[in-house]
Amino acid sequence: MTVDHERPEIQPRPRDLRAHLNEFPWWLLIILSVIGYMVVRIIVDPIYRNIFNTILQGLSTTLYVTAISFVFALIFGLFLGLGRVSTNVILRNLSITYIEFIRGVPMLVLIFTISYAVVPLLARTFGLSNNAISLTSRAIIALVLIYGAYIAEVFRAGIEAIGRGQMEAGRSLGMSRWQTMRYVMLPQATRNMLPALGNDLIALLKDTSLVSVLGVREITQVSRLSVSTSFRYEETYFILTLFYLSMTLVLSLLLQWIQRRAKIKR
Amino acid sequence: MVATSADPMIRIENVSKFYGHFRALDQVSLDVQAGEVLMIVGPSGSGKSTLLRCINHLEVPDAGRIVVDGILLDNDEKHINAVRAEVGMVFQRFELFPHLTVSDNICLAQQKVRRRSRAESQTIARALLEKVGIPEQAQKYPEQLSGGQQQRVAIARALAMQPKIMLFDEPTSALDPEMIKEVLDVMLALAHEGMTMVVVSHEMGFARNAAHRVAFMDQGRIVEQGPPDKIFGTPQHDRTQLFLSRILH
Numbered sequence A: 001m002t003v004d005h006e007r008p009e010i011q012p013r014p015r016d017l018r019a020h021l022n023e024f025p026w027w028l029l030i031i032l033s034v035i036g037y038m039v040v041r042i043i044v045d046p047i048y049r050n051i052f053n054t055i056l057q058g059l060s061t062t063l064y065v066t067a068i069s070f071v072f073a074l075i076f077g078l079f080l081g082l083g084r085v086s087t088n089v090i091l092r093n094l095s096i097t098y099i100e101f102i103r104g105v106p107m108l109v110l111i112f113t114i115s116y117a118v119v120p121l122l123a124r125t126f127g128l129s130n131n132a133i134s135l136t137s138r139a140i141i142a143l144v145l146i147y148g149a150y151i152a153e154v155f156r157a158g159i160e161a162i163g164r165g166q167m168e169a170g171r172s173l174g175m176s177r178w179q180t181m182r183y184v185m186l187p188q189a190t191r192n193m194l195p196a197l198g199n200d201l202i203a204l205l206k207d208t209s210l211v212s213v214l215g216v217r218e219i220t221q222v223s224r225l226s227v228s229t230s231f232r233y234e235e236t237y238f239i240l241t242l243f244y245l246s247m248t249l250v251l252s253l254l255l256q257w258i259q260r261r262a263k264i265k266r
Numbered sequence B: 001m002v003a004t005s006a007d008p009m010i011r012i013e014n015v016s017k018f019y020g021h022f023r024a025l026d027q028v029s030l031d032v033q034a035g036e037v038l039m040i041v042g043p044s045g046s047g048k049s050t051l052l053r054c055i056n057h058l059e060v061p062d063a064g065r066i067v068v069d070g071i072l073l074d075n076d077e078k079h080i081n082a083v084r085a086e087v088g089m090v091f092q093r094f095e096l097f098p099h100l101t102v103s104d105n106i107c108l109a110q111q112k113v114r115r116r117s118r119a120e121s122q123t124i125a126r127a128l129l130e131k132v133g134i135p136e137q138a139q140k141y142p143e144q145l146s147g148g149q150q151q152r153v154a155i156a157r158a159l160a161m162q163p164k165i166m167l168f169d170e171p172t173s174a175l176d177p178e179m180i181k182e183v184l185d186v187m188l189a190l191a192h193e194g195m196t197m198v199v200v201s202h203e204m205g206f207a208r209n210a211a212h213r214v215a216f217m218d219q220g221r222i223v224e225q226g227p228p229d230k231i232f233g234t235p236q237h238d239r240t241q242l243f244l245s246r247i248l249h
Helices: A017-023 A026-044 A046-084 A089-103 A107-125 A135-160 A164-172 A177-214 A219-230 A233-265 B048-055 B077-086 B102-112 B118-131 B147-159 B177-192 B204-210 B228-233 B238-247
Strands: B010-019 B022-032 B037-041 B063-068 B087-090 B165-169 B196-200 B213-218 B221-226
Touching (some): A026 A233, A046 A089, A046 A177, A046 A219, A089 A135, A135 A177, A177 A233, A177 B102, B010 B048, B022 B048, B022 B221, B077 B087, B087 B147, B102 B118, B102 B147, B118 B147, B147 B165, B147 B177, B177 B196, B177 B204, B213 B228, B213 B238, B221 B228
Parallel strands (some): B037 B196, B087 B165, B165 B196
Antiparallel strands (some): B010 B022, B010 B063, B213 B221
16 A cells, blocks of 8 residues: 655745844844934034044044054964963963953053053163154054953964864874964864954954043044034034944944855855 | 884883873783784773873873884974874864865875975875775865765875874764764775774774784773684683673674
């Protein structure tokens, strides 16, 4: 007896309107509406336009400080992270000490300490005058030293997530610890780390506002200077907020796109 | 130190290893001759994997001496790397490099350790993939292969270094039953070519067909060793008999 019944055709249920509405990124629409409203306001209202143009003068400094700091923090963080997972007792403990030191002090305090105490102290040690290093350079040095510690932890977690077997496989083929790190562990770790590094980049962009306390003329400082003579608090700070929101939104979408591409490439 | 033909390929003398207070290896001594296929069997926790991993210094013994191909395994990094270059290892969980293609998996150490050119290493990789029966998979990534295929790539990767000794750490335990044979066939061919092999495994078929000697380990010691017929047929020791009665149904 065969059981060759005619089987009913089963179709996937069509996604209804509700499912579509549920998955729609409403948050993005709301943020874009706010940004859109502000853009219109800036275009039609001369007061807004003036303030916007003023703040715009600080934008290149914000972007420059963010980019340079991030690149050097990545390099510094990589070496610090490698020290953190090193088998060498001295190297490992030096790295942990540094990282814990940085993570235990508020960022604002660190910016003051590094810019006004550590850098001048080092400058004097190397026979430079106190003013030889510009405030923007000090801001960058501070951000690199601080974010290097955060990024080191990202590298450490990325390397430790890979598992002992991969290191053993590399070593059993006769590769040195460093070679295995370079060709086996790091390429895999970096791919896993992309989301965390992206978050750090966005956090760094926002934290550049802190270096306004050094008088670096990035967008926050430019806004504060502008407000101190114009007294247009509402307009200025709303526009400043808009600047940061637009930049982080663009970065965040860009990073999501890069991650999706990295996944497809695999 | 230069090895003469009379010296064993691997000499293990009174090796002990502790994990905390647990004695994983208890003064183990063992010689493996060139061209010999030694199989190590025993219950889990008996120290067989630990012993295997001591041979290429993935585990560091707490006491005793290991000499591989005339090179004393002390803590000198040069000696360790020299031994590792002569000793291939195959892991239970394959440990292929997931970010590299099959071909690049086999080429990486050839280029970085043996200093071979890209073209030369690729030629060797192709030949070895042919040998393990999967030449068509060269450009795929490990995750695209079945477990049996991955383990054969791992064997090819180890062979690419032209090792004098191959270590196998439970090479078929992570495989689905239908894939075990394809891996054992590759190992069998290798044994017939005269490769010196130390195999930790419970594959009795492989033991009967390829092993010259079987060592039974329990509680960090080698309890009994001899030709496979003798160990499986007329085991002398109680522990061996009990263990074999459980795994030979």
